[in-house]
Amino acid sequence: MNLDELLSRESFTELGARARARVLLDEGSMRELIGPFDRLSSPWLAQQGVVTQADDGVVVARGRIDGQSAVVLAIEGAYQGGSMGEVGGAKIAGALELAAEDNRRGIPTRAVILFETGGVRLQEANLGLAAIAEIHAAIVDLRRYQPVIGISAGPVGCFGGMSIAAALCSYLIVTREARLGLNGPQVIEQEAGIEEYDSRDRPFIWSMTGGEQRWHSCLVDAYLDDSVAAISDQVRAFLLQGVPAQHRSDRYEAFLASLARVDTTQQARPDVVRAIYQEGLQA
Amino acid sequence: MTNRVESSRGAAWLAALTPRGDVLPGYPAAVRVVDGELGGAPARFIAVVPDAENAFPRARKGEVGLVEGWALARAVRECMAADAAGVIRRPIVAVIDVTSQAYGRREEAYGIHQALAGAAAAYADARLAGHPVIGLIVGKAMSGALLAHGYQANRLIALDDPRVMVHAMGKAAAARVTLRSVEQLEALAETIPPMAYDIRSFDTLGILWRLLPVAQADQPGGEDLERVQACLLAALVDIRDDSTPDLSSRLGQPARQLSSQVRTRLRAGWEAHG
Numbered sequence A: 001m002n003l004d005e006l007l008s009r010e011s012f013t014e015l016g017a018r019a020r021a022r023v024l025l026d027e028g029s030m031r032e033l034i035g036p037f038d039r040l041s042s043p044w045l046a047q048q049g050v051v052t053q054a055d056d057g058v059v060v061a062r063g064r065i066d067g068q069s070a071v072v073l074a075i076e077g078a079y080q081g082g083s084m085g086e087v088g089g090a091k092i093a094g095a096l097e098l099a100a101e102d103n104r105r106g107i108p109t110r111a112v113i114l115f116e117t118g119g120v121r122l123q124e125a126n127l128g129l130a131a132i133a134e135i136h137a138a139i140v141d142l143r144r145y146q147p148v149i150g151i152s153a154g155p156v157g158c159f160g161g162m163s164i165a166a167a168l169c170s171y172l173i174v175t176r177e178a179r180l181g182l183n184g185p186q187v188i189e190q191e192a193g194i195e196e197y198d199s200r201d202r203p204f205i206w207s208m209t210g211g212e213q214r215w216h217s218c219l220v221d222a223y224l225d226d227s228v229a230a231i232s233d234q235v236r237a238f239l240l241q242g243v244p245a246q247h248r249s250d251r252y253e254a255f256l257a258s259l260a261r262v263d264t265t266q267q268a269r270p271d272v273v274r275a276i277y278q279e280g281l282q283a
Numbered sequence B: 001m002t003n004r005v006e007s008s009r010g011a012a013w014l015a016a017l018t019p020r021g022d023v024l025p026g027y028p029a030a031v032r033v034v035d036g037e038l039g040g041a042p043a044r045f046i047a048v049v050p051d052a053e054n055a056f057p058r059a060r061k062g063e064v065g066l067v068e069g070w071a072l073a074r075a076v077r078e079c080m081a082a083d084a085a086g087v088i089r090r091p092i093v094a095v096i097d098v099t100s101q102a103y104g105r106r107e108e109a110y111g112i113h114q115a116l117a118g119a120a121a122a123y124a125d126a127r128l129a130g131h132p133v134i135g136l137i138v139g140k141a142m143s144g145a146l147l148a149h150g151y152q153a154n155r156l157i158a159l160d161d162p163r164v165m166v167h168a169m170g171k172a173a174a175a176r177v178t179l180r181s182v183e184q185l186e187a188l189a190e191t192i193p194p195m196a197y198d199i200r201s202f203d204t205l206g207i208l209w210r211l212l213p214v215a216q217a218d219q220p221g222g223e224d225l226e227r228v229q230a231c232l233l234a235a236l237v238d239i240r241d242d243s244t245p246d247l248s249s250r251l252g253q254p255a256r257q258l259s260s261q262v263r264t265r266l267r268a269g270w271e272a273h274g
Helices: A003-007 A017-026 A041-048 A087-106 A122-142 A160-169 A185-192 A202-209 A209-216 A228-241 A252-260 A270-281 B009-017 B067-085 B104-107 B114-126 B143-148 B173-179 B182-191 B197-203 B222-241 B254-273
Strands: A031-033 A058-065 A068-074 A110-114 A148-152 A171-175 A223-224 B031-038 B041-048 B092-098 B133-142 B155-160 B165-167 B210-213
Touching: A003 A041, A017 A058, A017 A068, A017 A110, A017 A122, A017 A228, A031 A252, A041 A122, A041 B182, A058 A087, A058 B254, A068 A087, A087 A110, A087 A122, A087 B182, A087 B210, A087 B254, A122 A160, A122 B104, A122 B114, A122 B143, A122 B173, A122 B197, A148 A160, A160 B114, A185 B104, A185 B173, A223 A228, A223 B222, A228 B009, A228 B031, A252 A270, A252 B067, A252 B114, B009 B031, B009 B041, B009 B092, B009 B114, B009 B133, B009 B222, B031 B067, B031 B222, B067 B114, B067 B143, B092 B114, B092 B143, B114 B133, B114 B182, B133 B143, B133 B222, B155 B197, B155 B222, B165 B197, B173 B182, B182 B222, B197 B210, B222 B254
Parallel strands: A068 A110, A110 A148, A148 A171, A171 A223, B041 B092, B092 B133, B133 B155, B133 B165, B155 B210
Antiparallel strands: A031 A058, A058 A068, B031 B041
């Protein structure tokens, strides 16, 4: 990208969840379901004296993409770290369930999920975990009919049970700013010690879980500039490709064969991960 | 077929439920797959057990790690493939006693999130394909490990025992992330059911199909074993009577009323774009 392109580019990551959903849908087609004026917020946070938000941090945007029925589910990373509670989780799961139902009666509704989330909202612990299991179930159901597209653009990234949801998507798009991993750095440090994982070492964290590393390790499907146009075009291109012949989550043979080649006596290194997965997964 | 050294509660229940089945060869030691019987018909039983020799050092205590996640996917998908041409879809029973997902540098680097997705997708696809999938929680059912091994089941059954628990994160880490002390966290769990760690609080959420009393959760046998077997069979009948292979049987309890309310409202507003 040259300087002119850089200056004229519209950033995706600088947009909030609602605006991100809007730019992905066909112009003028967005209609929000259970929006902030419905005031469906978390009763569990209120009980604990935590400030609630009227949409519980999840935007359900109905509309069209290239003229076809679609729903965009956008998590607001700026609210409670994009954490999944009962209401926000049910919004995502419920919308995906309806999209699958549409497909069963001949309406080819597709879904795009914007992952900016640390995973389960610990103040709603088991209800968040249950909702995430339902999101997993709904993605696996829907992706039989239409591609489910995940995007993690940053700055929060995608962790916890929601990183599993991202890994279930038909196609996953990341930017340089995104991080994608199961366990948050603080949690690994707490559980395994600072020698294992130093949560304050940001270059180290990105070298392991950043978007660029995930791209070179064949764990995502597109690595893009932080640009509305680039991301929007890629979403449309993936929708045109349709359901992949095999989802990444179903490639147990290739992954098991790759892991068998890992020298587990050594600590993991980003360059080795890339080499092993490029050889094992690109075939 | 006997002489198994049972390294965990999960391993003990797996063995007790499959007295005439052998552990299938070719799987990693931490993932035990047994083709046994349920009500006189074939069923596949799967458990994750501790493996002190695990090549991945952060997955030696019964955690679900990289290899375990993908091996679970294999155990389920091979069962699906074997039944695909026939009429009968074998039941799959996940015997659940999983301390957590594996926390480590190797795990993150090689994409443990993708491995757990592999397992979750396999169980979900099996359920959608008509395999009755039952999750039997006999010990810990923690976080990502449960998402990979059991949470996609049609029906969840748990033993009513103090060491049986379902939760999103261990107490110390949960306290750190939420900027609370462990004591504060425990106090909140007393009044906020979804935050509690014990299985009776979890049961109030309506996610379990049955909570089963047992006398000796560590030593499966006698009446306990009969009760669990009867419950597995009842779950099988309930699943086969159910026309929907989804997770909707977990909704409807007052403690989760918003989960239902959100879906009702989404449905009401959905059509306009039809």
